[in-house]
Amino acid sequence: MSPILQVENLTKSFGDLVLFENISFGLAEGQRVGLIAKNGSGKSTLLNILSGKEGYDEGKISFRRDLRVGYLEQSPSYPEELTVLEACFHHGNTTVDLIKDYEHCMETEGHPGLDELLVRMDHEKAWDYEQKAKQILSQLKIRDFDQQVKHLSGGQLKRVALANTLITEPDLLILDEPTNHLDLDMTEWLEEYLRRTNLTLLMVTHDRYFLDRVCSEIIEIDNRTIYSYKGNYSYYLEKRQERIDAKTVEVERANNLYRTELEWMRRMPQARGHKARYREEAFYELEKVAKQRFHDANVKLDVKASYIGNKIFEADHLCKAFGDLKILDDFSYIFARYEKMGIVGNNGTGKSTFIKILMGLVKPDSGTLDIGETVRFGYYSQDGLQFNEQMKVIDVVQDIAEVIELGNGRRLTASQFLQHFLFTPETQHSYVYKLSGGERRRLYLCTVLMRNPNFLVLDEPTNDLDIVTLQVLEEYLQGFKGCVIVVSHDRYFMDKVVDHLLVFNGGGDIRDFPGNYTQYREWKEVKARHDKEQQAVAKPQAAAKPARTRQDEKRRMSFKERREFEQLEKEIAELEAEKKAVEEALCSGTLSVDELTEKSKRLPQLTDLIDEKTMRWLELSELE
Incomplete structure (x- = not known):
């Protein structure tokens, strides 16, 4: 090259x-x-x-x-x-x-x-x-x-x-x-x-x-x-951790030697011969290594959310349109306690509008939205980044709270909280106008979390945040004792954080998918292949597209279908566990040739079975 x-x-x-x-x-x-x-x-x-x-x-x-x-x-x-x-x-x-x-x-x-x-x-x-x-x-x-x-x-x-x-x-x-x-x-x-x-x-x-x-x-x-x-x-990721571990060992070793050499320097030996001068120069080089500081990016932020009751919010028959563009079309949903929902869809399908309706910033054309009394929203919006440029970073956060409660009597000061989001003491006392775009986003995130919300609504939180900050935020959201709605185009972030997806297809067509983004993409690919195969064998016939109906107007499951639905959940979980075990065995390098051949044949069988049963599960879930 x-x-x-x-x-x-x-x-x-x-x-x-x-x-x-x-x-x-x-x-x-x-x-x-x-x-x-x-x-x-x-x-x-x-x-x-x-x-x-x-x-x-x-x-x-x-x-x-x-x-x-x-x-x-x-x-x-x-x-x-x-x-x-x-x-x-x-x-x-x-x-x-x-x-x-x-x-x-x-x-x-x-x-x-x-x-x-x-x-x-x-x-x-x-x-x-x-x-x-x-x-x-x-x-x-x-x-x-x-x-x-x-x-x-x-x-x-x-x-x-x-x-x-x-x-x-x-x-x-x-x-x-x-x-x-x-x-x-x-x-x-x-x-x-x-x-x-x-x-x-x-x-x-x-x-x-x-x-x-x-x-x-x-x-x-x-x-x-x-x-x-x-x-x-x-x-x-693997090699960076190895580098950090090696550097940490080097700094610790230098610190131990530094203490010995510092004592020698303080004694100020009278005879400054060649060896003494050499040792003195080596001391200053050693001091540079010993005084290196590393900011551990793998911090864990365990902030206590305020109490949230059983009633979160209920959307009933919501409709919203801008001219001919439908955003919500007779949308109803009951949000559960501790639910973590991801919202996906192409630009212009109404994701941000839905969030603004939830936050009371936009009114629906019809329908009602009932929010529980104990809900305390923390809203991170795409356009909410507004600070006094002449304020110091620490002052921005201290204006909200001097300390934040972690639970069990533990608390963090505003400065300690900022350090969890990788603001060094030096940066905390810098002015806002000196911050980069990503640092401003990080500060904005801190101001949202400092208010101890129990329901986080995050609209594109990953834009302009660095990977280290995203890892801190992911860990925080995984352990968050409250509700979360995330609108994001970051697939990795969604996979880490959400339990299920609300998919905005446009034209008011909104579907609930029980899984993360990777599972959703895999399902779409399976469905696309299945539809293509069906079209290939089916006789061409003009059929009217069935009208979308509200969930409560659909045919309900029969008793037999309910038992099949519950059995499928168990079978899919068992098959996925077996698939994971087979994949780990294939990567272990300990299998004999016969075992390797057997498990290599079993893996595609498991994948096909999971796809087949997942398709049936999704069909039945539409009737639930």
């Missing part, structure tokens, strides 16, 4: 804050690299430097000659009056600049330099630029090319910017949080697109499934230093 980018001894600081110091790394053709660091460590700054949008203090950056670079910013912006198609010609890239040169040449008398421009237009395939833009926009489900940018949602704007980046077929693609604001279908489309192409990739993302499936190498910025791991995200 030939090198296309080399970074040597790069240093960047803002005043007293040093983001990274003397870091060096390179990219070779075809490499797919994920960049990981805590919020505020300089991920976006590094990408801005590489794209030429920001300067640096020291170091050297070398690109291969004629390298075409595409850069997707974390928060792209365009002039509001532009149409979608015009936006694809707005941000400068070599092809767009060439088209502009060609148009200028044609408007100039004598057409100076036309022959050279025609050759370059052919070489760059610039004649097809507009058609290519429309094709990629269509793949990204943007089909109104004349719609003005100001009318686009955050997800649509991100897709326009993504199309703008992909059109030129860059040699090096730099992506800053590409999955932010993208719905799940678009995230999976992009994942598959990147896996099919041969381009070189450098990417910052918090989406761990995306990172695992797309990247083959991880670069981490930690404590101003860069570390490289030749493997995917799962491999990185």
Whole structure:
């Protein structure tokens, strides 16, 4: 693989804050690299430097000659009056600049330099630029090319910017949080697109499934230093822990030796010979190692939720529409105590509107919503990030509460609570305006949790949060003694946190799925295969689509079907346990050849049985 980018001894600081110091790394053709660091460590700054949008203090950056670079910013912006198609010609890239040169040449008398421009237009395939833009926009489900940018949602704007980046077929693609604001279908489309192409990739993302499936190498910025791991995200986690464990042992050993050497230094020996001077110099080097500090990211936040009664909320016959766009269509639901619900669906299907109706911020067109008296909401919204820029971080949290109760007489001060969310004492006494976008999101999350809610409503909580913070939040939500509703496009996060999904299909069609996101995707694939097989064998016939009915109007289960339903639950659990045991045995490396053959044959049988019984269980669950 030939090198296309080399970074040597790069240093960047803002005043007293040093983001990274003397870091060096390179990219070779075809490499797919994920960049990981805590919020505020300089991920976006590094990408801005590489794209030429920001300067640096020291170091050297070398690109291969004629390298075409595409850069997707974390928060792209365009002039509001532009149409979608015009936006694809707005941000400068070599092809767009060439088209502009060609148009200028044609408007100039004598057409100076036309022959050279025609050759370059052919070489760059610039004649097809507009058609290519429309094709990629269509793949990204943007089909109104004349719609003005100001009318686009955050997800649509991100897709326009993504199309703008992909059109030129860059040699090096730099992506800053590409999955932010993208719905799940678009995230999976992009994942598959990147896996099919041969381009070189450098990417910052918090989406761990995306990172695992797309990247083959991880670069981490930690404590101003860069570390490289030749493997995917799962491999990185394993090797990073090994590095931290080894470093911890080294620091502990240095501390033990430091105490001995400190005592020698304090005695101030009179004879300062060569050996003494050497020992003194070694002492100062040892001191640097011994005084290193590590912030343990694996903290456990066990905050006591306030008491919540049996009655949570009951939605009855809710309807909501914006013109012809139906959001809720005769929706009824009774929320259970300690329930953890995930909400998924494409952008524009009404997920955020449903949350706002629940929070009393939007009124339904009809129907009632009855919320229990003991419910105390903690609401993390997409647009709720508002702080006094001149306040210190610690003051923002202390304005809400000086301490937070953990239960059993334990409590955390505001400062200790902030440290759980990776705000160092130094950062706590910094002003809000100095925080990065991800750090602001983390602070906003702290202000929500500090109020001791018993019902958390989190609307896209994973956007702009780093992976370390997500791990802290996941652990917190798993042990949270209250109710949770999460709207998120982060598949890994949903799998970790929720018990079941409310799937928004659009047009007021909302279905309850009893499982996490991965199980839902697997079920959809099984269902799609099943439907395709049914269509292939069925005789073509025109049949009216049965009208959707309310749950209480459906046919109820017979006694025999009820017994079958209960038996299926037991059988599916037993089959899944057997499947897990078989998979573990196959990975153990201890099986004989005969056992290996037997279990290899059994595994696909178990998968088919689980799929078959799950389909029947879902059919019966519709009658429950």
